[in-house]
Amino acid sequence: MLHTVNKSPFESASLKVCLGLAKPGSDILLIEDGIYGALAGTIHTAMLAEATSAISVYALGPDLKARGLPEDRLIPGIKVVGYDGFVELACANDKVQSWL
Amino acid sequence: MKLAVMVNEGPYTHQASDTAYNFIVAALAAGHEIFRVFFYHDGVNNGTRLSTPPQDDRHIVNRWSELSKAHDLDLVVCVAAAQRRGIVDPDEAKRNGKDSDNIAPGFRISGLGQLIEAGIQADRLLVFGD
Amino acid sequence: MSETKKFMYINRRPPYGTVYPLEGLEVVLIGAAFEQDVCMAFISDGVFQLKQGQDTIESGMKNFSPTYRALGDYEVTRIYVERESLEERGLTEADLMPLTWEDEDDDWAEKPSIQIVSRTQLSDLLEEQDVVFNF
Numbered sequence: 307m308l309h310t311v312n313k314s315p316f317e318s319a320s321l322k323v324c325l326g327l328a329k330p331g332s333d334i335l336l337i338e339d340g341i342y343g344a345l346a347g348t349i350h351t352a353m354l355a356e357a358t359s360a361i362s363v364y365a366l367g368p369d370l371k372a373r374g375l376p377e378d379r380l381i382p383g384i385k386v387v388g389y390d391g392f393v394e395l396a397c398a399n400d401k402v403q404s405w406l
Numbered sequence: 407m408k409l410a411v412m413v414n415e416g417p418y419t420h421q422a423s424d425t426a427y428n429f430i431v432a433a434l435a436a437g438h439e440i441f442r443v444f445f446y447h448d449g450v451n452n453g454t455r456l457s458t459p460p461q462d463d464r465h466i467v468n469r470w471s472e473l474s475k476a477h478d479l480d481l482v483v484c485v486a487a488a489q490r491r492g493i494v495d496p497d498e499a500k501r502n503g504k505d506s507d508n509i510a511p512g513f514r515i516s517g518l519g520q521l522i523e524a525g526i527q528a529d530r531l532l533v534f535g536d
Numbered sequence: 537m538s539e540t541k542k543f544m545y546i547n548r549r550p551p552y553g554t555v556y557p558l559e560g561l562e563v564v565l566i567g568a569a570f571e572q573d574v575c576m577a578f579i580s581d582g583v584f585q586l587k588q589g590q591d592t593i594e595s596g597m598k599n600f601s602p603t604y605r606a607l608g609d610y611e612v613t614r615i616y617v618e619r620e621s622l623e624e625r626g627l628t629e630a631d632l633m634p635l636t637w638e639d640e641d642d643d644w645a646e647k648p649s650i651q652i653v654s655r656t657q658l659s660d661l662l663e664e665q666d667v668v669f670n671f
Contacts, residue, residue: 389432
């Protein structure tokens with residue numbers, strides 16, 4: 307199952323709720339303001355860093371670039387994908403849940 | 407693969423419409439079929455042809471219309487959500503006694519059943535919103 | 537349409553602050569006509585949608601809370617409420633509207649629609665679905 311999160315963890319509990327319900331083996335894609343959850347060195351980093359052992363976490367590259375965030379600012383292990391990668395993730399998983 | 411997309415926010419205020427558009431362009435490029443794009447909540451505001459953004463910005467409404475024309479996309483605006491927010495096609499204008507309509511080319515107004523049908527028919531449903 | 541899919545409508549927002557809960561309910565009611573395998577889940581602030589005693593007279597908004605009581609008539613009989621979300625918000629099941637449905641296979645016995653489930657149970661339920669909507 308692919309989960310998408312589009313809210314900053316500094317503003318919303320969406321990422322936390324998603325992590326609370328996502329099963330091991332799930333994919334999580336951070337999009338729009340959700341990409342702030344991928345940042346290393348923040349008060350929310352530990353929450354996602356812990357999850358990356360059981361869950362594959364991705365961040366949408368165009369949204370990182372738009373917000374001036376290079377890949378080296380991300381939590382190690384988070385993979386950056388484009389919209390083509392988003393499509394591939396949506397098709398590779400049996401369903402998509404958007405944590406709006 | 408057959409994909410359906412739901413767009414729940416209007417243009418410009420929220421990125422949802424941009425993300426949905428970019429996703430669909432990428433999906434079409436990868437050879438997937440877009441079964442339907444369903445606009446709900448403030449997403450119905452993507453379907454007004456009266457939108458006039460500044461020239462140096464993207465024209466979100468026209469972009470949908472053009473994509474629809476190029477790929478024969480089914481762009482459906484929810485009638486109940488549209489009535490609340492003043493998105494009107496010629497039939498709706500007549501039925502509700504309005505002096506004009508504003509639906510953009512490529513969009514059509516229909517019921518929520520179209521969304522449920524998309525959920526049933528498509529292999530994946532993707533929701534973009536706030 | 538012969539194919540039956542499992543639909544889950546997830547409600548995560550409180551009522552009245554935004555239109556999402558009301559318009560979400562409209563999707564559920566229309567969707568009921570399609571005879572799919574439907575359930576609803578109330579998590580996070582969504583649990584506030586089911587709070588008893590909603591009174592919108594002074595705020596001037598439309599009180600749509602009676603619609604939840606009609607869900608049983610639309611054969612929406614499985615309404616999951618996440619226990620942790622209730623507890624985090626200082627609520628118990630007694631704070632929620634009693635929602636029921638009539639079981640035609642059991643002499644139209646009135647049965648509760650609301651099931652309080654743990655986060656783990658909800659996670660399992662989510663995984664079973666074919667289509668998930670969020671309101």
